[in-house]
Amino acid sequence: MVPKTLLFSPYNLYLNDGVKNCMKQKSLETNRFKKMAAATTGVITSNEDRMKDIKEFDQSKVGVKGLVDSGIASIPKIFIQPLETLSTLNPYQTNTSIPVIDLENITSQAHRPKLVQQIKEAASEWGFFQVINHGIPVSLLEETIQAVKSFHEQPKEIKAKYYSREERSSMLYSSNNDLYRAKAATWHDYLQIWMSPKEQSAKVEDIPEILRKESLEWDCCAKKVAEDVMELLCEGIGLESSKFKDMTLSGERVFVGVYYPYCPQPNLTLGLTPHTDPATLTVLLQNQVSGLQVKHGEEWVDVKPLPGALIINIADLLQIISNGEYNSVQHRVRANSCEEPRISVVEFLNFSKWEESGYGPLPELVSAEKPPRYRQFTKADFVNNFYSKGLDSKSLVGKLKL
Numbered sequence: 274m275v276p277k278t279l280l281f282s283p284y285n286l287y288l289n290d291g292v293k294n295c296m297k298q299k300s301l302e303t304n305r306f307k308k309m310a311a312a313t314t315g316v317i318t319s320n321e322d323r324m325k326d327i328k329e330f331d332q333s334k335v336g337v338k339g340l341v342d343s344g345i346a347s348i349p350k351i352f353i354q355p356l357e358t359l360s361t362l363n364p365y366q367t368n369t370s371i372p373v374i375d376l377e378n379i380t381s382q383a384h385r386p387k388l389v390q391q392i393k394e395a396a397s398e399w400g401f402f403q404v405i406n407h408g409i410p411v412s413l414l415e416e417t418i419q420a421v422k423s424f425h426e427q428p429k430e431i432k433a434k435y436y437s438r439e440e441r442s443s444m445l446y447s448s449n450n451d452l453y454r455a456k457a458a459t460w461h462d463y464l465q466i467w468m469s470p471k472e473q474s475a476k477v478e479d480i481p482e483i484l485r486k487e488s489l490e491w492d493c494c495a496k497k498v499a500e501d502v503m504e505l506l507c508e509g510i511g512l513e514s515s516k517f518k519d520m521t522l523s524g525e526r527v528f529v530g531v532y533y534p535y536c537p538q539p540n541l542t543l544g545l546t547p548h549t550d551p552a553t554l555t556v557l558l559q560n561q562v563s564g565l566q567v568k569h570g571e572e573w574v575d576v577k578p579l580p581g582a583l584i585i586n587i588a589d590l591l592q593i594i595s596n597g598e599y600n601s602v603q604h605r606v607r608a609n610s611c612e613e614p615r616i617s618v619v620e621f622l623n624f625s626k627w628e629e630s631g632y633g634p635l636p637e638l639v640s641a642e643k644p645p646r647y648r649q650f651t652k653a654d655f656v657n658n659f660y661s662k663g664l665d666s667k668s669l670v671g672k673l674k675l
């Protein structure tokens with residue numbers, strides 16, 4: 274991929290007429306953000322100014338894509354990450370990468386023990402792995418990525434109804450103003466759709482038409498892969514294969530389509546802030562533009578795009594109920610320095626039926642040699658923690674540690 278800074282053409286060459294027209298209408302509001310961008314100095318603004326600017330940006334619903342389309346050459350101050358984050362963005366040196374697991378022989382009794390062992394090791398040592406030969410046709414992978422891309426490349430007026438960065442940010446404004454002191458906005462646009470359970474999910478008509486067919490098909494296929502992997506994870510720690518499915522760990526699903534446009538100053542910001550995923554398991558599909566990094570020991574390791582692969586990661590609740598046999602690991606996304614946008618399609622899985630008494634490490638996994646490492650949690654603990662932390666690195670796991 275050629276970094277855009279190496280291309281000589283004026284930015285407008287990349288814009289089609291529809292986008293140009295939309296930009297004319299938008300020019301007044303984007304001028305405001307151009308001014309914000311022109312004021313980029315590397316100096317972190319006061320918390321109050323930042324909150325005001327972020328609110329203004331959210332309310333405009335221009336999105337990061339809109340900023341890029343307006344032709345900015347420097348990023349607005351609200352996106353500048355603190356120095357301690359920027360200093361970890363050095364070019365990545367080693368050749369380490371997350372494990373790749375081939376699911377081709379998943380139904381073969383002869384191969385299964387080896388597969389179980391591979392998944393177990395990956396889920397405990399890395400918390401992340403890629404799977405290949407997972408059974409989802411390549412055509413659906415491509416169509417789903419294309420549908421998410423097309424959604425984000427529509428005019429702002431059409432996307433505005435689904436604009437959701439504000440929801441994520443306002444979570445942070447309302448809970449604790451101080452939280453934003455260390456928080457800069459990140460360089461991505463975001464679409465979230467609740468797929469299930471049915472009573473919570475958006476009505477089919479509420480899913481943007483441009484990705485309705487693909488998101489429904491994707492949800493079905495990603496759930497199937499997640500359940501296949503959950504069976505292997507169960508077997509890896511001596512549980513009944515169907516234990517996680519029976520506990521409804523794949524019952525609630527949220528589909529997220531993320532768009533990381535080209536960033537003119539990728540060394541000053543991030544695509545997505547470091548975090549662990551809060552629920553049970555995540556299935557992630559990415560296009561061929563890199564950016565996702567996983568924390569392994571002290572290192573940030575690149576997850577190199579592998580054609581046809583899916584990325585799976587253990588999330589917080591699974592770490593707790595597995596009594597730490599499996600690990601929910603921090604990850605982040607670097608700001609995209611390529612002309613081509615980075616697209617990811619993320620399916621978050623979670624409990625759909627919660628026992629009132631809550632959950633802790635499963636009794637089958639606790640013994641005199643392996644005492645419980647976490648306290649019990651209820652649905653309320655999960656929800657309260659989620660809405661008070663937003664996407665930051667203090668997870669429920671840390672709070673429940675014994």
Ligand SMILES: O=C(O)CCC(=O)C(=O)O
Binds near residue numbers: 531550557619
């Ligand atoms: O876009 C990506 O690759 C990562 C997304 C992610 O980690 C998240 O949405 O939780």
Ligand SMILES: [Fe+2]
Binds near residue numbers: 548549550604
């Ligand atoms: Fe994540």
